[in-house]
Each structure stands twice: as structure tokens, then as C-alpha cells.
Amino acid sequence: MDIVRTGKGAMPSFAKTLSATQISAVAAYVTTRLAVMNLAGGNLAEGGVLYRLNCAPCHRPAIRGGALAFSRKNAPALTHVNAATIVGAVRSGPGEMPAFPVSVLGDQDLASIVKYVIFMRKPPDPGGLPLDYYGPVAEGLVAVGVALALALVAVWIEEKGRG
Amino acid sequence: MNADTERVETRGGPSRSHYSGVVLVLAAFTIAIASGIAFLYAYWTNAGTWLLGITMGVGAGGLGAGLVIWAHRLMRHDEASSPRELLQSTDEERQALVEDFLTGEQRVERRRLLGWISAGVLLTLVAGIASAVRSLGKPPMPVLKAPAWKRGDRVVTPDGKPVSAAALAIGSAITVYPEGRVGSLSGQTMLIRVKEDLLHLPKGRTGWAPMGNLAYSRICTHAGCPVALYEVRRHLLLCPCHQSTFAVLQGAVPTSGPAARALPQLPLYLDPDGNLRAGGDFTEHPGPGFWSIIA
Incomplete structure (x- = not known):
């Protein structure tokens, strides 16, 4: 409700254009919209599929955000956004982000996506060193680097042993 | 160092350490062959990645240890040298050469055994790696050559x-498929809705975007990544792999990055129920150019 009055980022303030009752009506609508969405009913696996299809190209599969074209603005990381922000962004499409109306992405699907995003804030991490969740290619690159360093150490030890 | 003393050592025949060396190399190579066969067995019986890793590791390790x-x-480490004198060797030297050669002949026999066994090691390890190539799956070529939409x-x-013409809000973008082939590789398509009066499609494509609904292949023409990153305000499709950008309003021509071809466009029309249907196949084969060259 406050955000409608004050505005935030690209969103203008509506304090002058809307009356106090209108602002509370907007807030009430948004709240009902959120309440209608049963966020607890989402399915994590389905959310993962939908997220990778619709969101991962920009926000990366591990929700850590990614670069856009010709811009210093990136698709933001979703590690600190709450469910209401995700719902609002998906439905309205802020900035360069396309909107996903309910006709093509149902409320249940969106609830699943929210569930996946919240799960991915801290996914299971058996390796202990996630490397910003860039995935197996980055992990392999680090492993090759470590192996090369060890090989250089071995060569150095042998050279030293000879001398 | 005198050349004669060198030759005396050589003529003395293989030493004990030479024999033990041969035995060690044979042992290492045998281990490598055994693990290579174990790898093949583990691969074809789906015994699990742990066994695959261990057997391939021991196999490569055996080969490496054997070679070291x-x-x-077994190889000589001293540098033999003699002062350059007459080109013609003396008779004694020639005789010595013949004896050297005869001594060496026995070595050649033994080396031949090592040669065979190292060929065996390479054969089993290469067979293991070659059979693992099967796990890469079917090549994508035939799928991409077949018509994606009709x-x-x-x-x-x-x-x-089904998607109606008004299902997408202006500034929405979703992935769509031909009916009955959801998830198909070649049929994956980005459906984007833009304001109709902004459109500036190439000639001959009028009416391909009913109510501003545009459809382009989702496979980048550069390296085949999914081009699903749509920037609404700039009307750009961006490929996240190598940052090729495509101007959506102008028929998805590449505007920067390594992609050289435009994304193939799918003509759309509205059926009587108001749903979107394909008016034919893509304008070109979807997928990166090099696939069509290889074929």
C-alpha cells in the first residue's frame, strides 16, 4: 500500500493521482489476488520445469541472476525476493521482463514457480563449495585448475630432487 | 668416456634390473587391460558411475605407470658419444657391431612382447572410451531436418x-509447441506479442503476426542454445550463450553477436475459434547453420 503512495524505482508515486480510498482499493485488490493464489499448493518439480522454461534464460537456473544485452542492468538475483514480489513481477513484467498473464501461466503454475525459487535460495549442496551455482562446467574448470597446479608442484619437486 | 668400454657393457647382456623392469611393465599393462575390460563390462551392464570412474582411472594409471x-x-639413459674420426669403421668395430646386433636381437624379441601388450592396453582403453560415446545419445540432425510445423x-x-490471439498481454513472451508434439526439439517456438503498429517485418510476411503475435524458432542460429531471453522494452531476443541479439520487430534479424542468420519465423493465422495456428513451417531449417552443412 505504501509503495503505491511513494513510488519505487521505475514506478511513479500515485499519491497525487489517486485518492486515499482508491489506493486502499488497489491494495485490497492486490492482497485478494495474492490470497487467491494458494502458494502452499505449488509443486516443486513442476515449478522447476516451468522456471527453467520461462525464467532461467535470464535469471539462471540457480536464481542467481544474469546479464542482459547492451545494459549494465542485469536480470536480478532472486535470492532475496519474497513470494509477493515474484508474483507481482511475473504478472506485470517490470523493466525488460516480459509479463506472464494468467491466460498462459496459471495461478497454480506460478505457485509452483514461487516454491522452486524459494527452494533454490539455499539448495542442497553436498559438495560444500557451490561456486555461485554456475554448474558442472565451472566446477570442472576449477578442478582442472587445481589438477594443473598440483602437476606443477610435482614437476617442481622432481626438479628440486634432481638438483 | 671411451667407446670401447661402452660396448663391453652392452655386450654383457641384459641385467637383472632389466628383467625386473620388463616384469613390472608387463604387470602394469596387465592391470590396465584388466581394468579396461572391467570398464567395458561395467559400462554395458550399467554398473554405475563409481565403477566406471575407478576402472577407467586404474586403467589409465596402469598404462601411465607401465610407460614410466x-x-x-628399460631405456638407456647415458649419452653415447665418440670423437668423429674416419667414416670407415675398423674391422674390429664392425665385428663388434654384428655382436651388438645379435645381442640386441634378443632384446627386440622381448620388446615385441611389450609392444603387443601395450597395443592390448590401448585397444581396451580406446574400446572403453569409444563405447561410452554411445551415451551421448542420438545425433540431433534427422530431428532438425524433418519439418517442425505444418x-x-x-x-x-x-x-x-491452445493459445488465443489475446491470451498474451502485449509485452509477454512464452514458449509454445505444435499441438501433439509438446517438448519437441525442432518445434519449440517463442511466441511474443508486441504492439501491431511497431511491426516492421520483411516483405512477404504481412499477416504473419495476427494481433501482434509473433513466432520465432527458439533455437539460436549460432550454436543452438535456447533463445528465450526477451527484452521487452528494446524488443530484443538475446541468446544467453554468446550474446547474439535478434530484432524481434524486424523479423528477428541478428543485430549483434556471432549469429549470422535470422531466427526462422513461423507464419501464424487465426482459426474461427480465435486460436493461433501455424500457416506453414518455419521460413528456414531451425538450428545453427553448421548442422545443415555437415548433413
């Missing part, structure tokens, strides 16, 4: 629902 022992124990195919969302 071979180099250290005239009259209904456009459906990933959960199989």
Missing part, C-alpha cells in the same frame, strides 16, 4: 492448451 617404468628401467498445427502452451 619402461622409460626408466499448416494448420495449433499453437499450444507447454501444458497443451
